[in-house]
Amino acid sequence: MALELYRISMRRFLTVFSSLSIVLLFMFVLSLSVGSTMVNPIEVFNKLLHSLIYKAVNTLGIPHVLKPVIETDRVYSVATLRLGRTIAAISTGALLGVAGLLMQTATRNPLAEPYILGLSSTALTTIAIGIILVPNIMIHKWALTTIAFIGALLGFVLTILLSRLAGGTSISLVLSGIAINALFSGISHTLLYVVQNTIRMHYVFLLMGSTSTILLNDTIFLILPFAAGTTASLLLFKILNTFLYGDEYAKQFGYSPSLVLIIISAIASVLTASTVATVGIVGFVGLAAPHISRLLVGTDHRFSLPITAMIGAMITTIADVVVRIISLLSAGLGELPLGVITSTIGAPFLAYLIIKRMKGHEDSY
Amino acid sequence: MKIVIRDLEIWYNSIKALSNISLEIVDGELTFVIGPNGAGKSTLLKAISLIVPPKWGVIYIDGRDVKLYSVRELAKTIAYVAPHISRSIPSTVLDYLMTARYPYTSFLQFKEDKTDLEVIDKVSRQMNIIHLLNRRLDQLSSGELQRVVIARALTQQPKIILLDEPSAFLDLRYRLEILEHIKNITRTENLITIIAIHDLYLASLYADKIILLSNGSIAACGNVEEVLKEEVIERIYGVRVELLEVKGKRIILPVEPLTLSTPQQNT
Ligand SMILES: Nc1ncnc2c1ncn2[C@@H]1O[C@H](COP(=O)(O)OP(=O)(O)OP(=O)(O)O)[C@@H](O)[C@H]1O
Ligand SMILES: [Mg+2]
Numbered sequence: 001m002a003l004e005l006y007r008i009s010m011r012r013f014l015t016v017f018s019s020l021s022i023v024l025l026f027m028f029v030l031s032l033s034v035g036s037t038m039v040n041p042i043e044v045f046n047k048l049l050h051s052l053i054y055k056a057v058n059t060l061g062i063p064h065v066l067k068p069v070i071e072t073d074r075v076y077s078v079a080t081l082r083l084g085r086t087i088a089a090i091s092t093g094a095l096l097g098v099a100g101l102l103m104q105t106a107t108r109n110p111l112a113e114p115y116i117l118g119l120s121s122t123a124l125t126t127i128a129i130g131i132i133l134v135p136n137i138m139i140h141k142w143a144l145t146t147i148a149f150i151g152a153l154l155g156f157v158l159t160i161l162l163s164r165l166a167g168g169t170s171i172s173l174v175l176s177g178i179a180i181n182a183l184f185s186g187i188s189h190t191l192l193y194v195v196q197n198t199i200r201m202h203y204v205f206l207l208m209g210s211t212s213t214i215l216l217n218d219t220i221f222l223i224l225p226f227a228a229g230t231t232a233s234l235l236l237f238k239i240l241n242t243f244l245y246g247d248e249y250a251k252q253f254g255y256s257p258s259l260v261l262i263i264i265s266a267i268a269s270v271l272t273a274s275t276v277a278t279v280g281i282v283g284f285v286g287l288a289a290p291h292i293s294r295l296l297v298g299t300d301h302r303f304s305l306p307i308t309a310m311i312g313a314m315i316t317t318i319a320d321v322v323v324r325i326i327s328l329l330s331a332g333l334g335e336l337p338l339g340v341i342t343s344t345i346g347a348p349f350l351a352y353l354i355i356k357r358m359k360g361h362e363d364s365y
Numbered sequence: 366m367k368i369v370i371r372d373l374e375i376w377y378n379s380i381k382a383l384s385n386i387s388l389e390i391v392d393g394e395l396t397f398v399i400g401p402n403g404a405g406k407s408t409l410l411k412a413i414s415l416i417v418p419p420k421w422g423v424i425y426i427d428g429r430d431v432k433l434y435s436v437r438e439l440a441k442t443i444a445y446v447a448p449h450i451s452r453s454i455p456s457t458v459l460d461y462l463m464t465a466r467y468p469y470t471s472f473l474q475f476k477e478d479k480t481d482l483e484v485i486d487k488v489s490r491q492m493n494i495i496h497l498l499n500r501r502l503d504q505l506s507s508g509e510l511q512r513v514v515i516a517r518a519l520t521q522q523p524k525i526i527l528l529d530e531p532s533a534f535l536d537l538r539y540r541l542e543i544l545e546h547i548k549n550i551t552r553t554e555n556l557i558t559i560i561a562i563h564d565l566y567l568a569s570l571y572a573d574k575i576i577l578l579s580n581g582s583i584a585a586c587g588n589v590e591e592v593l594k595e596e597v598i599e600r601i602y603g604v605r606v607e608l609l610e611v612k613g614k615r616i617i618l619p620v621e622p623l624t625l626s627t628p629q630q631n632t
Contacts, residue, residue, distance in 0.1 A: 001498060002482040002485040002486045006482055105454065170453060242464045245461065245464070252440060252443070298456065299454060299457075299460055
């Protein structure tokens, strides 16, 4: 019976994983094709596959008769121009999804999320302070990410402390997050407005997140933290699993609750900080992705971590495509920020979760 | 196997929860811990499972200070079953029970072993929760959840089982059935079993030894006849009791709260 159920959940994970991979690939190609210059997604897919195979056989030194892809080909060049922002959108969602899942487990609160708990705003605030103190920090992306990390971690600690003062219930955590978020949004808005000239971009893009200015080279600042953070979290899956049932429960397996909380918070802060430093604030992805993932594959972190990353990636990729479609339709000036779309989808979801929760019993964490 | 506790004293910040606790608990026996609310029953169990640190005193398991055990050894040796677990992010019952096998697998083992799942199977049948394995923890009745958390402890296959209020939500049959089962495995596998409980009836039925706590210290300790005496229970709990004789066992029956002498206050 137990063996059978375990096999079923294993199989379900593999099915969900492979289906989502296909959907994600589809969205990837779609994102490369949509924009001010539309290209045919099927052509994009063929050309990309072609160039990938060509590069692979070339580097492996296998003799072949393939022709190289013409770099000036219209479809190919348009698609590769969008490669940077597409990868950025995918990684941002994956990063925020995993960060949200970690924070929900660490606080045992299904409403936890980097934006709601104020980490994003405090990260942006420390970035703004960094820019004011050292104006050319903008070109040192790793330094910027580190500063954002410090901000995010401080934000998480502040929110948790405030919520414990308020009784440590799940709703008090969310309310504390909103308070911290409001305060530091205000501070970061003001500071960024002041330094607009230095950062040479409209400050709104940092406030609400945008991928439109991201180059392919910049994506490394998202991909590396994602790889490191997700690997670390996967290695900790047993700790995360026992942590769900309470501090005393985890302690029985030799995992010190306070140490675990610090480690998980640090990883979640790294993940959040890298998105804030590179893309800006994108809210609510970290709330929705873990919920959908738990619905699909359950709470076991070996399964839910990878699925959460994929669902987060899908949410931001769709949002990024929607941003471009809206700007096409309105023939407007520039683009909407990405975070506007995710908030519009995410906030009603939060409302739904709160209603569901308030109707049920109120657990403290 | 044997637990020896010497001069244990436990504080929660500025609240003294236990003092002057010296005990010896042997295997193959059911030891019951009783006492009024706030007497320190849960604290005693948590101290033995190292969930709360002692301020003074030492706990020895098999002659060795528990602090000298590795965390993995301890996790294989002791299981403490709290009356509540967090269910705010509810997993399935199976996921919950699988965590109980972690002490037996390497930290990075991703795949579940067949033998571990077979242990879960066996225990789930004994606790009659096999039909609940696929259920989420928030979809169980209180009594079902209670059987699940006890099943977790048995899945861990410890040498020492500490049960905190295991019977509060169980119906009449399960109360007897589960304690009967715990008694059997305690005897056959030579476990140390300590049960904190309010139900003096169950204690008198199953206890080999009873520890009566009051205000953080031991008020009485011994076998059922030595501890469950009318005047002792009346003094500690502040209730008038009557004694019944059922199947050769002495049963304590609380009748009414004493109003003449006020019960001892826990401060
Ligand atoms: N986490 C804690 N922080 C502070 N004080 C605590 C804590 N846990 C218990 N106490 C106090 O320690 C004392 C002993 O508590 P304990 O939980 O051991 O009692 P108990 O005998 O299990 O009571 P009950 O029958 O109500 O379960 C009580 O005075 C209680 O208020
Ligand atoms: Mg208790």
